[in-house]
Amino acid sequence: MRRGIAATGLIAALAMTAAACGGDDEGSGGSKGGKLSGTVTFWDTSNDAEKGAYEKIAKGFEKLHPDVKVNYVNVPFGEANAKFKNAAGGNSGAPDVMRTEVAWTQDFASLGYLAPLDDTVALDKADDYLPQAAASTKFKGKTYAAPQTIDTLALFYNKKMLKASGVDVPKSFDEVKSAAKKIKSKSGKTGLYLRGDDPYYYLPYLYGEGGDLLDTKSKKVTVDDPEGAKAFSVMKDLVDSKAAVTDASDGYNNQLNAFKDGDVAMALDGPWSIEGALQGKQFKGDKGNLGVAPAPAGSKRQGAPQGGWNLAAYAGSGNLDAAYEFIKYMSSAKVQQQTTEQLSLLPTRTSVYDVKSVKDNQMVQFFKPAVAKSVQRPWIPEANALFEPIRLQLEKVLSGKSSPEKGAEGIGDAYRKLLKDYK
Amino acid sequence: MAVETGQSVVRAADAESIRGRGHRPGKNPGRLRRTFATHWYAWAMVAPVVTVIGVIVGYPLVRGMYLSTTNANEANVERHIGVNDIPATYESVGLDNYQAILSDGVFWDRLTWTVVWTVSCVALSFALGLALATMLNRKLAGRTFYRMALILPWAVPAFVSVFTWRLLFNEKKGLLNKLLAGGGIDAIPWLNDPTWAKISVITVNVWLGVPFMLVAMLGGLQSIPGELYEAAEMDGANAWQRFRHITLPGLRTVASTVILISGIWTFNMFPVIFLLTRGGPGDATEILVTYAYRLSFVVSPRDFAGSAAWGVLILALLSIIAVAYRRALRKQGEVW
Numbered sequence: 001m002r003r004g005i006a007a008t009g010l011i012a013a014l015a016m017t018a019a020a021c022g023g024d025d026e027g028s029g030g031s032k033g034g035k036l037s038g039t040v041t042f043w044d045t046s047n048d049a050e051k052g053a054y055e056k057i058a059k060g061f062e063k064l065h066p067d068v069k070v071n072y073v074n075v076p077f078g079e080a081n082a083k084f085k086n087a088a089g090g091n092s093g094a095p096d097v098m099r100t101e102v103a104w105t106q107d108f109a110s111l112g113y114l115a116p117l118d119d120t121v122a123l124d125k126a127d128d129y130l131p132q133a134a135a136s137t138k139f140k141g142k143t144y145a146a147p148q149t150i151d152t153l154a155l156f157y158n159k160k161m162l163k164a165s166g167v168d169v170p171k172s173f174d175e176v177k178s179a180a181k182k183i184k185s186k187s188g189k190t191g192l193y194l195r196g197d198d199p200y201y202y203l204p205y206l207y208g209e210g211g212d213l214l215d216t217k218s219k220k221v222t223v224d225d226p227e228g229a230k231a232f233s234v235m236k237d238l239v240d241s242k243a244a245v246t247d248a249s250d251g252y253n254n255q256l257n258a259f260k261d262g263d264v265a266m267a268l269d270g271p272w273s274i275e276g277a278l279q280g281k282q283f284k285g286d287k288g289n290l291g292v293a294p295a296p297a298g299s300k301r302q303g304a305p306q307g308g309w310n311l312a313a314y315a316g317s318g319n320l321d322a323a324y325e326f327i328k329y330m331s332s333a334k335v336q337q338q339t340t341e342q343l344s345l346l347p348t349r350t351s352v353y354d355v356k357s358v359k360d361n362q363m364v365q366f367f368k369p370a371v372a373k374s375v376q377r378p379w380i381p382e383a384n385a386l387f388e389p390i391r392l393q394l395e396k397v398l399s400g401k402s403s404p405e406k407g408a409e410g411i412g413d414a415y416r417k418l419l420k421d422y423k
Numbered sequence: 424m425a426v427e428t429g430q431s432v433v434r435a436a437d438a439e440s441i442r443g444r445g446h447r448p449g450k451n452p453g454r455l456r457r458t459f460a461t462h463w464y465a466w467a468m469v470a471p472v473v474t475v476i477g478v479i480v481g482y483p484l485v486r487g488m489y490l491s492t493t494n495a496n497e498a499n500v501e502r503h504i505g506v507n508d509i510p511a512t513y514e515s516v517g518l519d520n521y522q523a524i525l526s527d528g529v530f531w532d533r534l535t536w537t538v539v540w541t542v543s544c545v546a547l548s549f550a551l552g553l554a555l556a557t558m559l560n561r562k563l564a565g566r567t568f569y570r571m572a573l574i575l576p577w578a579v580p581a582f583v584s585v586f587t588w589r590l591l592f593n594e595k596k597g598l599l600n601k602l603l604a605g606g607g608i609d610a611i612p613w614l615n616d617p618t619w620a621k622i623s624v625i626t627v628n629v630w631l632g633v634p635f636m637l638v639a640m641l642g643g644l645q646s647i648p649g650e651l652y653e654a655a656e657m658d659g660a661n662a663w664q665r666f667r668h669i670t671l672p673g674l675r676t677v678a679s680t681v682i683l684i685s686g687i688w689t690f691n692m693f694p695v696i697f698l699l700t701r702g703g704p705g706d707a708t709e710i711l712v713t714y715a716y717r718l719s720f721v722v723s724p725r726d727f728a729g730s731a732a733w734g735v736l737i738l739a740l741l742s743i744i745a746v747a748y749r750r751a752l753r754k755q756g757e758v759w
Binding site: 081082086089091107110111112115196197245246247248249250254257258314315317381382384385388391392394395399401 | 505620
């Protein structure tokens with residue numbers, strides 16, 4: 001096994017030095033006389049609770065196009081970005097269709113990995129898309145993806161636990177703190193789970209204080225303005241006052257487990273966790289116990305980041321015609337309705353919101369207005385790279401190695417290094 | 424048949440010339456030519472291997488070194504993706520990358536931790552491996568069972584054991600903290616506190632490394648002749664003296680090689696750190712190789728040039744350490 005490790009290391013080293021070398025094209029098929037054939041490889045990034053439903057839906061494409069085989073591959077969210085870049089840049093093993101996080105779309109497009117979808121069948125009834133969702137698919141005037149689902153962060157809460165402690169659903173982080181105190185004294189449980197390992201969860205605090213990462217219009221870094229530091233001190237205060245527990249690793253699973261097992265009463269999470277939460281012992285058979293409310297406000301306003309997933313075609317796909325058709329299918333009103341019914345994910349098409357089963361879905365009723373008010377992130381190629389500096393500073397600030405001001409400064413410095421033309 | 428005849432003729436001729444060396448230097452063919460003529464068969468046999476190594480090791484190595492003197496990144500290297508043909512637009516920047524790395528605190532922080540990590544892992548796993556090997560080298564009941572049990576970490580794929588450890592370390596649900604709670608001790612933030620995370624990664628790596636040390640030491644111990652111990656016992660040497668003056672010197676050749684190899688492995692031990700903590704919390708457990716990986720695979724756009732420069736620096740460091748170590752051994756009279 002030692003040899004195995006050495007070999008892994010060698011391969012990694014070779015891959016590192018040879019990362020710029022090319023490979024071969026692969027894939028075949030296409031349309032013969034208008035009829036689609038061949039294989040469509042689809043990389044899905046949905047989580048464990050969602051992937052079963054997604055696989056079934058993706059396979060449904062085979063019924064519409066019997067000559068096409070759908071090769072469904074589930075790639076965990078955490079690895080998907082790197083894996084796609086390895087495959088796409090190396091010209092081997094990349095899928096035909098990729099489910100990209102909204103902030104990855106511009107990154108992949110700017111590197112030439114994605115095929116533009118304008119004037120292809122993939123963009124079917126483009127006027128129907130929510131303008132916010134459509135904004136995340138554009139880069140330099142072209143459209144590189146079809147919006148599949150839209151989401152934002154919200155406050156998940158355990159109705160029974162809040163009731164037993166006699167607290168109302170908190171509307172701001174101040175109220176979270178006081179509610180947590182009561183919950184602790186009544187039940188001994190912790191109020192909030194605060195993700196300390198994922199920079200995305202810094203955004204509601206930052207927006208809440210009226211700040212933002214960047215001002216893309218005037219090309220200015222704004223994260224190290226006082227609001228950025230304030231956001232850090234709000235987070236640190238929640239942890240220090242024991243209103244919240246946190247982790248520097250494995251946060252997604254820890255948060256979901258703590259929430260669904262009833263160890264914490266509240267958590268900031270998105271629609272992608274609804275299915276997983278409902279399988280926990282606090283909510284199984286008692287769906288009504290899961291409450292969702294807008295993300296708590298900071299001292300200035302309430303703001304949660306806009307997220308979601310897009311469907312993009314790999315520019316090097318050997319079967320682009322089928323890939324376009326597959327994207328059209330996966331972003332169609334019918335499929336979006338199915339994903340809402342089965343997984344409570346939010347559609348990106350306005351028309352789907354009129355369907356009764358979608359309209360009646362509790363989670364949609366809650367998340368739709370939340371998404372409408374969510375804050376758009378900067379849709380620039382570097383958008384995804386903006387998270388790493390936050391991650392490093394978040395750990396330093398929450399562990400007390402760095403002050404909130406130093407933390408915000410550190411992020412700002414990293415941004416100016418990353419974005420050459422920003423002040 | 425023809426081959427054999429030719430060979431024997433050459434061999435005879437060569438033998439002649441070797442015998443005659445010094446007496447008639449003028450008549451000898453060139454040294455290179457002579458070795459080739461003598462060993463052409465051997466050269467032909469190793470040619471495929473040399474070629475393959477040249478292609479899969481030499482070329483990437485040279486290319487990596489070249490890239491480290493440019494500003495190549497994911498956005499400016501040449502790519503042909505379907506209809507998109509993107510030409511290479513990176514250019515040479517000389518030694519700027521190296522200058523930037525060496526003048527940045529990040530490199531020195533990572534280097535310090537990498538050295539601490541390597542030294543403590545190797546020292547601990549060597550000490551434990553030696554102790555266990557000494558114990559298992561004696562005749563005791565169930566020796567085979569103990570040997571099997573101790574070799575187990577080696578038999579399990581690294582990623583499986585690392586993931587298992589990760590579950591054990593989990594602060595809220597992990598077995599280790601459950602055990603501590605049973606003893607009335609507060610939960611330890613194994614992977615969430617920088618110092619504990621460092622202790623945790625070292626623990627796991629030592630656990631993975633002990634079997635290798637154990638097997639190597641056991642082999643070394645068995646090659647020490649029993650008569651030496653008998654003679655020492657006759658002279659009245661106690662157990663510690665026997666260990667100190669027979670076992671340790673007897674193990675020296677094996678130990679020095681094993682320590683060097685293990686040191687290099689640990690220095691570049693990517694999987695344990697990457698799978699256990701991903702270099703976190705923050706960047707507390709990031710060693711040089713995981714950082715180089717981060718540059719080339721995690722940040723966007725991927726910094727190929729910077730990562731290559733880190734790679735070259737790591738290679739240089741390891742070469743220096745290996746040469747210095749061999750020198751030190753040779754000074755102690757070790758033939759290596």
